[in-house]
Amino acid sequence: MNQDTICAIATAQGGAIGSIRVSGPEAISITSLIFKPAKAGKLLSEQKPYTLTFGRIYDGNEIIDEVLVSLFRAPHSYTGEDSTEITCHGSSYILQQVMQLLIKNGCRMAQPGEYTQRAFLNGKMDLSQAEAVADLIASSSAATHRLAMSQMRGGFSKELTDLRNKLLNFTSMIELELDFSEEDVEFADRSALRKLADEIEQVIFRLVHSFSVGNAIKNGVPVAIIGETNAGKSTLLNVLLNEDKAIVSDIHGTTRDVIEDTMNIGGITFRFIDTAGIRETNDTIESLGIERTFQKLDQAEIVLWMVDSVNAASQIEQLSEKIVPRCEGKYLIVVFNKADLIVENQKEDLSALLKDFPKESTEHIFISAKQRENTSELQKMLISAAHLPTVTQNDIIVTNVRHYEALSKALEAIHRVQDGLDSHISGDFLSQDIRECIFFISDIAGEVTNDMVLQNIFQHFCIGK
Numbered sequence: 032m033n034q035d036t037i038c039a040i041a042t043a044q045g046g047a048i049g050s051i052r053v054s055g056p057e058a059i060s061i062t063s064l065i066f067k068p069a070k071a072g073k074l075l076s077e078q079k080p081y082t083l084t085f086g087r088i089y090d091g092n093e094i095i096d097e098v099l100v101s102l103f104r105a106p107h108s109y110t111g112e113d114s115t116e117i118t119c120h121g122s123s124y125i126l127q128q129v130m131q132l133l134i135k136n137g138c139r140m141a142q143p144g145e146y147t148q149r150a151f152l153n154g155k156m157d158l159s160q161a162e163a164v165a166d167l168i169a170s171s172s173a174a175t176h177r178l179a180m181s182q183m184r185g186g187f188s189k190e191l192t193d194l195r196n197k198l199l200n201f202t203s204m205i206e207l208e209l210d211f212s213e214e215d216v217e218f219a220d221r222s223a224l225r226k227l228a229d230e231i232e233q234v235i236f237r238l239v240h241s242f243s244v245g246n247a248i249k250n251g252v253p254v255a256i257i258g259e260t261n262a263g264k265s266t267l268l269n270v271l272l273n274e275d276k277a278i279v280s281d282i283h284g285t286t287r288d289v290i291e292d293t294m295n296i297g298g299i300t301f302r303f304i305d306t307a308g309i310r311e312t313n314d315t316i317e318s319l320g321i322e323r324t325f326q327k328l329d330q331a332e333i334v335l336w337m338v339d340s341v342n343a344a345s346q347i348e349q350l351s352e353k354i355v356p357r358c359e360g361k362y363l364i365v366v367f368n369k370a371d372l373i374v375e376n377q378k379e380d381l382s383a384l385l386k387d388f389p390k391e392s393t394e395h396i397f398i399s400a401k402q403r404e405n406t407s408e409l410q411k412m413l414i415s416a417a418h419l420p421t422v423t424q425n426d427i428i429v430t431n432v433r434h435y436e437a438l439s440k441a442l443e444a445i446h447r448v449q450d451g452l453d454s455h456i457s458g459d460f461l462s463q464d465i466r467e468c469i470f471f472i473s474d475i476a477g478e479v480t481n482d483m484v485l486q487n488i489f490q491h492f493c494i495g496k
């Protein structure tokens with residue numbers, strides 16, 4: 032249990048009004064020490080919960096501010112503890128004075144995310160909901176707001192908890208069988224278990240696959256710009272971002288590290304990733320950069336392979352084997368750049384170089400990044416390649432990497448359960464796989480999450496939340 036009472040300024044600087052939150056067993060009594068209600072004879076501690084009391088904050092005999100105090104009593108507050116919120120005038124001097132008074136009278140300054148952490152520890156919300164609070168505060172578009180809101184309202188964790196409880200039932204039955212192993216009994220109906228496993232597999236599968244959509248909405252659709260050195264990748268990045276972000280030069284190997292930024296095109300957020308050009312090199316730093324190029328290629332949904340039109344044939348021949356197989360499941364756009372340096376009738380021959388590429392997921396285009404020729408056509412191609420579904424508040428979409436990882440592991444475990452049932456493995460192995468699945472599902476709601484992970488989650492919140 033948390034014994035200390037915490038306080039923090041909850042509003043951003045510069046507003047007309049500032050709010051200080053106090054939470055913990057002494058919240059009301061400490062606030063009473065510095066606050067006098069305007070109406071004589073009224074004591075803050077005697078107020079009913081969910082009331083506002085008008086009055087003044089005093090430092091000894093000196094009035095610091097006229098304020099409103101809202102009162103909440105445990106367990107019916109955000110944190111689940113006794114709490115007050117002092118609404119003052121927004122001067123940072125006043126807010127600091129009130130904070131000092133609270134601390135002088137026994138409060139401690141809150142850590143980042145400590146209110147939400149207490150809410151989680153007091154069972155007011157599960158961990159995935161707590162994490163959504165941070166997303167909600169950070170949401171910067173209608174789509175990210177919608178996602179955070181749906182997760183905060185319970186999202187998928189409730190559905191998962193129900194399924195988890197059913198699984199728990201089954202394991203206890205199977206484990207009971209083990210106690211009677213000599214008698215060859217089956218308490219757990221295997222076909223019912225199979226049905227449940229299939230249901231869980233479907234739910235988790237859907238969630239795992241929603242992550243790429245969630246991630247694209249939250250962080251932008253990842254578009255990797257790759258290709259040989261000097262093909263014009265950084266030039267294109269600058270065109271797409273409409274800013275001189277990356278250094279461009281005619282020296283091969285100019286870009287050595289990954290450079291990325293987001294840009295909204297036609298309502299879709301793209302994350303453009305410029306990479307180190309691929310070539311044979313003895314330079315250690317450059318090799319490390321090229322390694323990252325391939326990592327980014329693997330993480331991308333859309334790959335822009337920049338090819339210098341002037342020596343396209345050799346570039347395509349040299350890199351096809353390295354690039355094309357890695358683009359499976361992605362959308363590949365071969366961008367013939369420097370089209371200003373070739374003549375029109377060469378284009379057909381260049382297009383023919385792609386005849387063995389998978390047709391349904393490959394497109395190509397001729398542009399001049401330097402002269403911004405045909406680049407708006409490329410943008411249109413990107414929009415149609417992104418084909419993001421629109422998300423409503425009721426859609427369940429995973430946006431959090433921690434959830435994604437736990438779900439992926441739960442999915443592996445449930446696959447093992449399904450296989451185990453098919454091959455009639457013994458109860459003890461079966462229950463081990465079920466237990467593992469249960470563990471990962473519980474991790475999402477924070478039921479088995481270890482302290483270090485928890486600390487890491489909450490320290491990324493702002494103070495006052």
Ligand SMILES: Nc1nc2c(ncn2[C@@H]2O[C@H](COP(=O)(O)OP(=O)(O)OP(=O)(O)O)[C@@H](O)[C@H]2O)c(=O)[nH]1
Pocket residue numbers: 259260261262263264265266267278279280281282283284285286287306307308309337368369370371372398399400401402
């Ligand atoms: N003629 C012409 N030159 C271009 C075009 N696009 C880029 N260039 C030139 O090609 C050279 C290389 O451009 P970068 O954008 O630095 O190429 P890069 O692919 O990022 O190269 P690395 O970072 O070394 O891998 C520069 O001199 C650019 O000005 C184009 O469309 N036409």
Ligand SMILES: [Mg+2]
Pocket residue numbers: 264265266277278279285286305306308
């Ligand atoms: Mg570059």
